[in-house]
Amino acid sequence: MEREVIMTCQRCHGLMVYDRVFDLEAEFLELPIWRCVNCGESLDPILLRNRQSQDQHSKTLTAEVA
Numbered sequence: 001m002e003r004e005v006i007m008t009c010q011r012c013h014g015l016m017v018y019d020r021v022f023d024l025e026a027e028f029l030e031l032p033i034w035r036c037v038n039c040g041e042s043l044d045p046i047l048l049r050n051r052q053s054q055d056q057h058s059k060t061l062t063a064e065v066a
């Protein structure tokens, strides 16, 4: 299985690390995301998939935990 996947930020092309957040609105599901260590941009693989079919709904689902 490929666990070491290198992602680069689409905004600043910096290194993105794999992180996890908890979406309280989704019954405490643990959501895997990519987060840029350079600019802090978060990238949700699930949102990327949803964006293909629901572009209007994608931006409102961004979950961030301070």
Ligand SMILES: [Zn+2]
Pocket (backbone or CB within 6 Å): 009, 010, 011, 012, 013, 014, 036, 037, 038, 039, 040, 041
């Ligand atoms: Zn970045």
